[in-house]
Amino acid sequence: MHDLAPICALGGADPAIDTLAGVTLAEFPDLALASVSARQGSEEACRAQLKDLLNSAAPKPGRAVLNDPEAAFWIGPDQWMVSAPYASHADLTGQLKSRFQDTASITEQTDGWVCFDLRGDRVDEVIRLCANIDIDQMQTGDAVRSVVHYMGVYILRLDPANALRIFGPRSSAKSLHHALMTAMGAAL
C-alpha cells in the first residue's frame, strides 16, 4: 500500500461543504470515473455489456442510469461515462477493461473531473443563474452537457430530485466552486 496522501480538487484533505439558505454544495471526491467508447463494429456488444453492468439499458442521449454501485451517463455517440464509489472501485478502469475486453475503449477519467453535489429544495434557482438548461423540465435521471461560467460541465438530476450532481474540469475546481457559490448567494 502506497503512502501518498490524496487531496481533493479544491485542495483540502477533506471535501469542502458549504450550506446557504438550506442548499448545500458539497465536493464529492469518492467517485471513480471511466469513459466507455464502443469500438467500431462492437456497438451492440458494448451496449450489452453496459446493460449487464448497470442492470438497465445503456443510457440514451441526455440520460443517466443511476444504478448502485455502477452508474453511467451518455456523453457522446456510443460513448458513456461510468462512475462507481472510489473506495471500492479505485481501479474502475481496470475492472471495466476486463469486462468489456475489445468491445470498448476504456479511459480513466477519475481525476479529470471535480464533482459537486448540490442539494436542497431551491437548487433549481441556483442553476438558473449558472447554466442555460431548462432546469424545470429536467427529471431524475436526466444528464445534460452545459456551460457554467465558461466551463464545460455535466449536470445530472439525482434521486430525490432536489439533488444535482455537477461534473466540471478538476483544474478549474476553484473557479467552478466560486461560480456556484456566487450563484447561491444571488439566488437564495
Next chain:
Amino acid sequence: MSQKNRLDGGLIDRSEAFSFRFDNQYYKGHKGDTLASALLANDVRLMGRSFKYHRPRGVMTAGSEEPNAMVELRDGARKEPNTRATTAELFDGLRAESQNRWPSLAFDAMEVNDLLSSFFAAGFYYKTFMWPAAFWEKIYEPIIRRAAGLGSLSTQDDPDGYDKGFLHCDLLIIGGGPAGLAAALTAGESGARVIFADEDFLIGGRLNLESDAIGGMSGAAWAAEMVARLEAMPNVRVMPRTTVMGAFDHGVYGAVERVSDHLKVPQDGKPRQILWRITSKRAILCAGATERPIVFENNDRPGIMQASAIRAYANRWAVTPAQQVAIFTNNDDGHRTASDLMAKGVEVVSVIDTRADAPASSDYDVIAGGVIDQTWGRLGLTQIEVKMPKGGIRRIKCGALGVSGGWNPNVHLTCHQRGRPVWNDTIAAFVPGGTMPMGMTVAGAANGVFSTHGALTSGADAAKGVLSDLGLTAKTPPLPEAEDAPARITPFWHVKTAKRAWVDQQNDVTAKDIKLAHQENFRSVEHLKRYTTLGMATDQGKTSNIAGLAIMAEVAGKSIPEVGTTMFRPPYTPTAMGVFAGRAWGTETRPTRLTPSHRWAEEQGAVFTEAGLWLRAQWFPKPGETHWRESCDREVLQTRKSVGICDVTSLGKIDVQGADAAAFLNMVYCNGFAKLPVGKVRYGLMLREDGIVMDDGTAARLAEDHFVVTTTTGNAVGVYRHMEFVRQCLCPDMDVQLISTTEAWAQFAVAGPNSRALLRKIVDDGFDLSNAAFPFMACAEVTICGGLRARLFRISFSGELAYEIAVPTRYGDALIRRLMDAGKEFDVAPYGLEALNVMRIEKGHATANELNGTTTALNLGMGRMVSKKKDSIGSVLSERPGLNEDDALKLVGLKPVDPENPVPAGAHLMTKGTKVTAANDQGYVTSACYSPNLGHHIALGFLKAGDARLGEVIRLVSPLTGVNHDVEVVSAHFLDPEGERLRA
C-alpha cells in the same frame, strides 16, 4: 421642504416617507414615488441641461422614454450617470445630481452656447473645425467633449455584483398593461409555462395611470388583483422591474432585471441586476405606446410635458407639475388629461386643440383650431402664447403645458431582426408589420389598439393563438368591462412658423436642423439621423423620431412611410455595461486552471504566470534573490548540474485507442507512427492542411491499440478538436476513440544528471530504470511509493537525462512533496517556466514562438520528418514550391559577437552592408534568453537559407528599440548537440 404639488389619492404609500437629496437640497417623498414624481411634488421642474445648448430642461415623460430628466444617481463608486429620473425608484437616502452644467443647474455658464446657436447648426462639427487638421485631436475635440455631453463616470470600480441567468418558457409576455395581463391570465390558466415581464416596479401599465374604471373597480386595483392571481400560479413567473431589451434569434430574448436598483445598497450577496437570457417558444409583445409631442416654438421649457405624463403623475403619483396647466393636443386623448386634472382639483387653464372640430367642454376652456405660437419662462414655463384660429395672440399664464400629438405603438422589439413597421393612417403611426422575430405576436397598444377593451381582447386573443400553436387548450377567463373609446386624431406635427422648435430634446435637434440636412442632401433617413444626431443617445428617439420623419417627409414632398424609419436595434432602453459582464470581472473574468502542485508552489513563494487559462510557476525565488534572472539562472544551473523538477501537467494529453489508433496517428502526424513499438515514445509534428505546422508533441504507445498523445499547453483544445474532426469527418471508417485526459494525470518533469537516482528512490522495486532497460524515449506503466500506479516516460525538453512521471491528479500534491523530499540529497530544485524556456533554447527545441502559424517543417529544420511514404494531413501542400525555395527560412542559433550584447526576440536580421529595409530582411529572432551555462545571451531565429550560413556574422536590428549590433549565426543546438546527456 413641503410637497406643495402633491395631490390626493394616487398609488404611493404615504405611510412611508423618504428623504432624498437633489443637487445639495433635501426633499421628502414617499414609497412608490420615482425621483421625477418626488421632485415634481416638491415643485422642482428644472432637472437638467440640454446636451448641446445647455438649455434648461425638465421632465417630459413618466417612463423609460424620457429624453431630458437625466441625473447622476447615487454617489461615490456607485454613481451612475444618465439615469432617467422617471424610472429611478425613490428610496430613503437617495442622492442625485444634475449633470452637464457648471457651476450649478440654475446658473450654467455653458448656457452661452445657446446664444451662439447659429454657429452650432446640424453638422457644425464637420464644417467649423476643418482647419487646421492637427487641431482636431488636441484642441477641438477636447473642447467639444467638455462643452457637450451627459453625465460623468465615477472612475471607480463598481462595488456591486451583476449576474446572468437563463430562463425557459412556452410563452414570454413582454409588458404588463391590460393586453399583457389578459394574455398572461389566458395562458397561465391554460397551463402554459409563462414568463410575464414588465419594466415598471408596479405591474399594470397604463391601468395604473388612468382614472377609468375596469370591471367596476379602478384599473390599478384590477391590475393588482390579476397580478396576485398570476403570482399564485406555479406555471407563471411574474417579473417586475424587468426590461426585455432585445429580441434575438430562435425565440431568445434578453431581459434585464433590476434586482437591487431600488435599494440604497444591494443585500449581501445579491446582484444589482441580472441579465436573463430567455428562451421562449412564443412571445407576445404588449409594450404599449408612447405619446409623441408636437413641435413648436420654445417647446422645451421645464413644465412642457407629454399630456399623458401629466395625467400619469396626477393619477398614479398624486402630483401635478404646476397648479395651472394648459393642454396642447391634436387628438381626443389630450382632453382626457384635462378631465383627469380637473377631477384632481388642478386648474386647467385652457385646452388648445389644433382641430377645428375639437370637442367642446363645459368644464374647461377649449381653443379649437389654435396652436402654440410662443412660450415664456427661463427656468420653467410661466406663460404660453396661443395663435387664435381667427387671428391674434392670446397669452395664458400656466406652469405646465401638456402636449399630445397622438400615440406611437412601441414596435421596437418587432424590428430587432431587421423587420420594418408599416404605416397606419387611422392612428397616424407605424404599427408592427412585415417580418417579425420568430414566434412573436403583438397585442394591445403596441399593435395600434388603443382602447382598454381592445387591449384586453387582443391580449387574450393573442394568447389563444399561441396556445393553439403549442397544442394547449385555451381556458378563457372572463374579461372585465372597460372603456372602448375610438382613437380620433388629425395629424399635426409642428407649427411651421416656429424658429427654434425642438424635435429631439435629448440631442438638441430642431426642425430647422432637419430642413438643413435635407437642403445639404442628407436625404436618406439613416443619413439624416447621423448628420443631425436625431434619435441617438439614451432615449433612441422614442419621443422624437416620428416628428423628425414627418418634417423630413414634408420638405422632401414624400409621405412619412416613404421616408421610412431608421433601424431599430437592441437594447430597447439603456443597459449597464456591468450586467453584460455579469460575474465575469476582475480575477473571475475567466476561469483559472491550477496545476496539481499549485498549493505547494504557493507555499514556496512561486511567482505565477498565465499560460492559456493555466497558472504556472514562472520561477521560485529563494531568500536573497531580488531579480527573476537570479532565480532562473540558479534553477537552470542546479538542474543541469544535478536535478530539477517542473510541473508539466498543463500539456494536453489525449487518449487514443482503437484497432486503427496507429493508422490514425499516421494520418494526423506528418511523421510515421505505425511501426512505433509498444513501450516507446516518439516526437510528432502535426501539420495543418496547408502544410504549415499546427503543433508538436509526443505519442507514447502503451499498447498495440492504445496511445497517449501530448500537445503544447496552449494548443491542447485546438489539437483535440482537430483530431475529433479528422476522426469523425475524414476517417469515419477507422476504429479509433479519443478522449482528453489532460486533467486526470498530474505530470512532472524530472530532469538532470541525477534524475534517475532520484526516481530510483520512489519507483517501486522490480522496475529497472537503467539506461539499457529503460532508454531514451521509453515509456512504461509503473508503481511508485509502495503501490501507486503511475506512468513513466523518458523524454526530455531540457536536453538533460530526464523523465516525466504521471500519477492520478489527486496524488500530484503528495508526489511533488515526496520528490522534493527525496531529492534533498541531490540538491534538487523546482524550476519554473523561465528556466524551462532557457534550457529548451540552449537545446534548440522549438516552442510556440517557433510554431507561430507561419512556419513549416522545413523552416524548423525538420523537413525530412514529413514522410513521403504515407498520406498525412498537410504533407502534400507542404511541398508547394513557395514553401520550398532555396532561400527558405531555417531555424538557426544566434549569439552576440560582443558577449555583453543581448539578442532580443522580435529583432530582425540584415546582411551586413545592406540598408535596413523590409526588402533586405533576412529573418527574425523568435526566442531569446541569457544562458547561465554559456555566460552570454543566445537566441533562436529564422534566417533565409540559415542552415548554409553557420559562422556568418550578421546584423541584428530593431529600429523600434534601437538595437543594432552584430551576431553570429550558429547551430540552434547550443548545448550537447550530439544528445549525449539525454541518452546518458
